[in-house]
Amino acid sequence: xxxxxxxxxxxxxxxxxxxxxxxxxxxxxxxxxxxxxxxxxxxxxxxxxxxxxxxxxxxxxxxxxxxxxxxxxxxxxxxxxxxxxxxxxxxxxxxxxxxxxxxxxxxxxxxxxxxxxxxxxxxxxxxxxxxxxxxxxxxxxxxxxxxxxxxxxxxxxxxxxxxxxxxxxxxxxxxxxxxxxxxxxxxxxxxxxxxxxxxxxxxxxxxxxxxxxxxxxxxxxxxxxxxxxxxxxxxxxxxxxxxxxxxxxxxxxxxxxxxxxxxxxxxxxxxxxxxxxxxxxxxxxxxxxxxxxxxxxxxxxxxxxxxxxxxxxxxxxxxxxxxxxxxxx
Amino acid sequence: xxxxxxxxxxxxxxxxxxxxxxxxxxxxxxxxxxxxxxxxxxxxxxxxxxxxxxxxxxxxxxxxxxxxxxxxxxxxxxxxxxxxxxxxxxxxxxxxxxxxxxxxxxxxxxxxxxxxxxxxxxxxxxxxxxxxxxxxxxxxxxxxxxxxxxxxxxxxxxxxxxxxxxxxxxxxxxxxxxxxxxxxxxxxxxxxxxxxxxxxxxxxxxxxxxxxxxxxxxxxxxxxxxxxxxxxxxxxxxxxxxxxxxxxxxxxxxxxxxxxxxxxxxxxxxxxxxxxxxxxxxxxxxxxxxxxxxxxxxxxxxxxxxxx
Amino acid sequence: xxxxxxxxxxxxxxxxxxxxxxxxxxxxxxxxxxxxxxxxxxxxxxxxxxxxxxxxxxxxxxxxxxxxxxxxxxxxxxxxxxxxxxxxxxxxxxxxxxxxxxxxxxxxxxxxxxxxxxxxxxxxxxxxxxxxxxxxxxxxxxxxxxxxxxxxxxxxxxxxxxxxxxxxxxxxxxxxxxxxxxxxxxxxxxxxxxxxxxxxxxxxxxxxxxxxxxxxxxxxxxxxxxxxxxxxxxxxxxxxxxxxxxxxxxxxxxxxxxxxxxxxxxxxxxxxxxxxxxxxxxxxxxxxxxxxxxxxxxxxxxxxxxxxxxxxxxxxxxxxxxxxxxxxxxxxxxxxxxx
Numbered sequence: 002x003x004x005x006x007x008x009x010x011x012x013x014x015x016x017x018x019x020x021x022x023x024x025x026x027x028x029x030x031x032x033x034x035x036x037x038x039x040x041x042x043x044x045x046x047x048x049x050x051x052x053x054x055x056x057x058x059x060x061x062x063x064x065x066x067x068x069x070x071x072x073x074x075x076x077x078x079x080x081x082x083x084x085x086x087x088x089x090x091x092x093x094x095x096x097x098x099x100x101x102x103x104x105x106x107x108x109x110x111x112x113x114x115x116x117x118x119x120x121x122x123x124x125x126x127x128x129x130x131x132x133x134x135x136x137x138x139x140x141x142x143x144x145x146x147x148x149x150x151x152x153x154x155x156x157x158x159x160x161x162x163x164x165x166x167x168x169x170x171x172x173x174x175x176x177x178x179x180x181x182x183x184x185x186x187x188x189x190x191x192x193x194x195x196x197x198x199x200x201x202x203x204x205x206x207x208x209x210x211x212x213x214x215x216x217x218x219x220x221x222x223x224x225x226x227x228x229x230x231x232x233x234x235x236x237x238x239x240x241x242x243x244x245x246x247x248x249x250x251x252x253x254x255x256x257x258x259x260x261x262x263x264x265x266x267x268x269x270x271x272x273x274x275x276x277x278x279x280x281x282x283x284x285x286x287x288x289x290x291x292x293x294x295x296x297x298x299x300x301x302x303x304x305x306x307x308x309x310x311x312x313x314x315x316x317x318x319x320x321x322x323x324x325x326x327x328x329x330x
Numbered sequence: 331x332x333x334x335x336x337x338x339x340x341x342x343x344x345x346x347x348x349x350x351x352x353x354x355x356x357x358x359x360x361x362x363x364x365x366x367x368x369x370x371x372x373x374x375x376x377x378x379x380x381x382x383x384x385x386x387x388x389x390x391x392x393x394x395x396x397x398x399x400x401x402x403x404x405x406x407x408x409x410x411x412x413x414x415x416x417x418x419x420x421x422x423x424x425x426x427x428x429x430x431x432x433x434x435x436x437x438x439x440x441x442x443x444x445x446x447x448x449x450x451x452x453x454x455x456x457x458x459x460x461x462x463x464x465x466x467x468x469x470x471x472x473x474x475x476x477x478x479x480x481x482x483x484x485x486x487x488x489x490x491x492x493x494x495x496x497x498x499x500x501x502x503x504x505x506x507x508x509x510x511x512x513x514x515x516x517x518x519x520x521x522x523x524x525x526x527x528x529x530x531x532x533x534x535x536x537x538x539x540x541x542x543x544x545x546x547x548x549x550x551x552x553x554x555x556x557x558x559x560x561x562x563x564x565x566x567x568x569x570x571x572x573x574x575x576x577x578x579x580x581x582x583x584x585x586x587x588x589x590x591x592x593x594x595x596x597x598x599x600x601x602x603x604x605x606x607x608x609x610x611x612x613x614x615x616x617x618x619x620x621x622x623x624x625x626x627x628x629x630x631x632x633x634x635x636x637x638x
Numbered sequence: 639x640x641x642x643x644x645x646x647x648x649x650x651x652x653x654x655x656x657x658x659x660x661x662x663x664x665x666x667x668x669x670x671x672x673x674x675x676x677x678x679x680x681x682x683x684x685x686x687x688x689x690x691x692x693x694x695x696x697x698x699x700x701x702x703x704x705x706x707x708x709x710x711x712x713x714x715x716x717x718x719x720x721x722x723x724x725x726x727x728x729x730x731x732x733x734x735x736x737x738x739x740x741x742x743x744x745x746x747x748x749x750x751x752x753x754x755x756x757x758x759x760x761x762x763x764x765x766x767x768x769x770x771x772x773x774x775x776x777x778x779x780x781x782x783x784x785x786x787x788x789x790x791x792x793x794x795x796x797x798x799x800x801x802x803x804x805x806x807x808x809x810x811x812x813x814x815x816x817x818x819x820x821x822x823x824x825x826x827x828x829x830x831x832x833x834x835x836x837x838x839x840x841x842x843x844x845x846x847x848x849x850x851x852x853x854x855x856x857x858x859x860x861x862x863x864x865x866x867x868x869x870x871x872x873x874x875x876x877x878x879x880x881x882x883x884x885x886x887x888x889x890x891x892x893x894x895x896x897x898x899x900x901x902x903x904x905x906x907x908x909x910x911x912x913x914x915x916x917x918x919x920x921x922x923x924x925x926x927x928x929x930x931x932x933x934x935x936x937x938x939x940x941x942x943x944x945x946x947x948x949x950x951x952x953x954x955x956x957x958x959x960x961x962x963x964x965x966x967x968x969x970x971x972x973x974x975x976x977x
Binding site for chain 3: 044045157159160187188189190191192193195196214215216217218219220221240241244245254255256258259260261262263264265267269270271272273274276277
């Protein structure tokens, strides 16, 4: 087994709010291997974004209260702010959901794309700008020399996202974290950007953490996937296996509740009953149990650990760990 | 993304959990009031203003019970008395008790301030609401009117008014309001323009509600927070304006005491009876400060980021 | 449910005729620029749309941002006044009606909005929000009104006791239910759903979709379902219309649209939509479009889609392709359709 590039070990990040402490990330562990694309999937409030921000140590006003984040063996949670600045943008790059606000409206695009290399590699203006123009071309922006002189508002949403990707890649980082990179985009533009990310992954070998709530995107982009709910990982494994035979009731119910484009007939959807949990006041035991169709007594008492279920998957569920198959009407 | 969803129980009829029914409904006003209450300094300032208002209203009572003087009683034996047992805050050049005059002056100063704010708010809100809601030429005409009003040099207007007639509290309030409603109108119009875009306004139109219903029942309550903040801050501003006008002799004329005109003559006596300047000055300062602090507290309590 | 006052009849209409009929509808918005704010052009938000909706059916309207679907929905319910063309409801032309006539229409047509956080007045209680249509049209008073409000909350799956609460106390899904209850308050025949689930979590979307379907069956409603998510639209609709830059590119029953799209835009839209099945995803042939959506201020001549279309030829720039029939209920506007 090769040493994973990035390892998150039992991470806990909390936020203090008027109503109490929100355990946004509640014991998350996973690995990212060099060159792979890992999907982190979950709905709003599940903690996927906060996990990413915690890796980058950008989680403020939240606090990382325990756990480790190992990048090539070095613990990022123990680093000083100064050391972290060396990591951000150089070793790990992040692109965000909303391309409208992620770029600074008062600076030209070329300048912004050139900034990381000037900061981290100390390149002079000319060299950095040349590299930026080069990268803009690589991400599919036509006429990059003249476009580099334009301002963000002169670009469409899809183009801006390409600029963000260019900005992230100029320093050839080892890891790229993409937090819902296509959620705000039209579906045909989304396809373009996902294709670009695939291409980037192939050409540069950058390991990617793709965070999304869209199971279809995960299915097309990621070899391995991690499913999050209420701050914890509930299932992990190869995408093919997780989709074909999910080992956690949440994943299982989620897959059945989504209307499929390729559905032959109109089958009524099977929604997950109830509502997402209150993060200040989580249910006892397994956070999903109030909405679970398979729950047993133990589920309300004990928090299940993420353990091996089946050949290649891990799931945090007492029921499936005991060997029960998930089936239903 | 971060933060709890408020109601954790299931909403399917079959699985109804009744915990939420026990809590009282949390309207936006309740929540804002809670937030304001938590702001100690803001609340203290508010209480201070309230106390001053009560004192102003009950001035005759205070006169009789506390100081035993009337504000206009002249006593040439006791001119320039230093603050002490007979005159708690001293007396002025005509032997009139300063504390009593300050108490009665509160009537004028606070009265004019509240009345001015009320007038400016009423006129300004109506104009701003109509302009913002209808847009088009109505908006253009009304806003040009506002621009004109705002361009009139206020001092010029005040001088003119005071030459034409002796202002009493009510007319003074009307004069100051006639200049001040413009900025309220602009404020309200801006707020209306932003609230108008929100989906619930469109939804209310889609059910067939008339414009008047929309404006009164939907726009106004959503614009109210901004108005309340403007009013709280406005009181302080008006007190200063009114004091300045009185001081210049353009407002309330002696012998009716107001905090401003108590300063008019006091400047001549500054060196030997500085307290005649200090007490009205401090009173104005403290009142305006309290008004500003309270106003800021109110604004924070209504913070739009926490709306709905 | 308590009886409401009967609706006024304008003229006889039977379900044999379409409930809603849109003909060559145009909605243009002026664009002004310069110091003098002159009108320099128009946004052709809706630029010649023909559509018919039969009683009891659900017509889905799908397209990407800027295609005009929301504008079309608002024009149909007359929240906007069309610039050209006609809209008819129950056989009667409503394109330019006003005042009382328009208000009467609002008893028959309702709308559900996208943003559950913005579509409810934060200063009103849930009961007032749902009761407002009842008040505006004077349908019920006092106890009868209260009972109706409670009934509506029950019908959308919420506890009737919630009538005293305020919108911010509820989650997105629950707020959307409140919005639906409001739309149902006048007992409409036709409801326009403008992206009703886009702002909701995936696990809640299914609940609302099922609710809308159940309500349709129970109250014999007709829906115009506007969304950008074709998977959802296909699921809930009988027929789906695909819009691009203000015009309809293709209309067909959902399954036919998926299995045999005729218009290249539909084809690329379908191939762009990710399917939650890794095996299928890895094998799919993708028809990825180049470039961005063109500007609705100066739409391309002829076929609007030609600037991104992999099959475009000279003719496409010269003439606007009309909607041609390809079998029952299937129409597409393309000179060189997919086979």
